[in-house]
Amino acid sequence: MLATDHLDHTDVHDAHEAAGRPRPPGLAGTPEDKAMLRAAADLTRDITRARPEIYWPDMLVSAVLGYGALALAIRTAISGGSGLVVLALGVFAALALYRALLFIHELTHIHRDALPGFRFVWNLLVGIPVLMPSFMYEGVHSLHHSRIRYGTVEDPEYLPLALMKPWSLPVFTLTALLLPVGLLLRSAVLVPLGVIVPPLRTLVWERASSLSINPSFRRRKPEGAFARMVFWQELGATLWAWTVLGWSATHGWLPLEIAIGVIALAALLNQVRTLVAHLWENEGDQMTVTGQYLDSVNVPPPGVWGGIWAPVGLRYHALHHLLPSMPYHSLGECHRRLRAHLGMGSTYEKANYPGLFPLLARLVRSTMGARA
Structure with a gap:
């Protein structure tokens, strides 16, 4: 879905004015910047193709490096090697597998015929071994991009974290450590x-x-070809x-414990990334696409760390909400074109931030202000 798709509909702001109602508060009351939406579509039409020569090596190398480092960490631990070496290998494995896992996000957006065999191989090498098959995101994440669901109680991936109590942030973050055990039990x-x-x-x-992160979300029963998948x-x-579990019961639990620790670290990193993917300031109102964009976050270069804690294009999360079907490898070029065309004082520039820690600090300050 490209940005021009949104221009064919009366936006939320226009609908409120037509009905004689006041605009919703905050970003929900933001009118559409149609010049930005049109530029996002017009300037990027030539780079919308998912390139298999990028997707396949990136995913496969990430998975191989992750599993290789995990195997070395397990072997070092069993042989009584240095705990620091085990820790370093575990961290590297978590980062590599984190990148490999985040291709699940691409699977929800690319056309089913764009990369033949990619979904099957990803599930075989990554999704099923980590107990996180692609169906757990497919058919769910698309609701987060819905023009009428984003930021509402029907959005599975939205909570008004900036308006919640300060203790909610550490609780939200640390629950990610339970994910691998929960997936195994499931x-x-x-x-x-x-x-x-x-x-x-x-x-x-x-x-x-x-x-999903919205505790109110209830998933609908799968149907047809999706149910078979x-x-x-x-x-x-x-x-x-x-x-x-059978192998661990007969050969020892240490390898499984290390693997759980690695996946837990990857899940924790993803949860921290989620904390700064949006500003989380909407209280359930429908939002315009421009409002969604401004409630989302880009962390573009020159910072280098964004590509590590928000890999596979997720450092351009706000831009992704303008161009949901744009392949991850094209988002950097999209960003450069839009910034050059629209200028530093544009609406587009308002969703660009310098890094992870300033965004975390902003979120913490918002929750501190919400205590009253």
Whole structure:
């Protein structure tokens, strides 16, 4: 979906004025910057193709490096090697697997025919071994990009974190450490039990089958070809979980413990990235696309760390909300073209930030102000 798709509809701001209602408060009341939306589409039409020569090596190398470092960490720990070496290898494995895992985001946006075999291979090498198959994001993340759902109670990926209590931030962040254990419990126990206990199957699907942060979100039952894909991915994840647990029970639990630690670290890093993906200032109102953009965050170069903690194009998260189907490898060029065309004083520039820590500090200050 390109930015011009939004221009064919009356925006939220126009609808409020037509009905004689006042604008919603904050960013929800932002009118559309149609010049920015049109420029985003017109200036980037030639770089919208997903390039397999970039996707495949990037994903495969990230996975191989991640698993290789994890294997070395396990081998070093079993042989009684240095704890610092194990830690360094574990951190490297977490960073590499984090990058490989984030291709799940690309799978939700690229056309199903754009990269033949990519979804299958990603699930085989990354999604199922980490117990996070692509169905857990596909069909969910698209709701976050809906013009009428973003920032509302129907958005699975939105919470008004900036308006919540200060203690909510560490709780939100640290719960990510429980993710690998939760995924193991889900695939090894809850999904198989759900086959013979239909109410449990319904509960697991609605509440524990999507990578969402909104506790009010309930996932709808899958249908058609998507339901068949879910079945095979669930079967693969369950068989893998049983294999891992069976092997660990007979050969020792240390490898699994190290693997859980590595995935937990990757999940923690992703949760920190999520904290600064948006400003989280909307209280449930529908927003214009421009409002969504301004509630989102770009952390462009010259900073180099953004490509590590927000890889696979996610350092351009605000730009991604303007051009959701733009492949990750084109977002840097999109950013350069739009900044040059629109200028430093434009609406586009207002979503660009210098780095992770200033954004975290802003979020903390917002929650401190929300205590009253």
